[in-house]
Amino acid sequence: MEPMQPRTNWTFVTNHARILAMILNDPEVRLRDLAGSCGLTERAAGAIVGDLESAGYLTRVRRGRRNHYEVTPGTHFRHPAEGHHEIANLLHLLVDLTPGAGAAADPSSKDGDHRERHARA
Numbered sequence: 001m002e003p004m005q006p007r008t009n010w011t012f013v014t015n016h017a018r019i020l021a022m023i024l025n026d027p028e029v030r031l032r033d034l035a036g037s038c039g040l041t042e043r044a045a046g047a048i049v050g051d052l053e054s055a056g057y058l059t060r061v062r063r064g065r066r067n068h069y070e071v072t073p074g075t076h077f078r079h080p081a082e083g084h085h086e087i088a089n090l091l092h093l094l095v096d097l098t099p100g101a102g103a104a105a106d107p108s109s110k111d112g113d114h115r116e117r118h119a120r121a
Helices: 015-025 031-038 042-054 088-097 113-120
Strands: 058-063 066-071
Touching (some): 015 031, 015 066, 015 088, 031 042, 042 058
């Protein structure tokens, strides 16, 4: 019997969760930036944003030439094993882990809408 090779192409956090956390951190983030941070194409990032929007996890409003996103408060995990838990705690953890999140991820920041944005998720 051959030794089993470790699987190295998986992660604990899905691109859907990563993108939703990035949107929570910056509601006007561009698809290009979402894609770059996740190692995806813009088309794939756009499809994920569409998935999240159609599932009710976020809303998208066009403001001029930019999209403005808002994470829907009180949403729950999709899998039945975790379905009774809100996703807010995971999103907050991911936002806090985001490199360079700066003032937006710092609760003591003078950025007044940080706490409001996090409270809404």
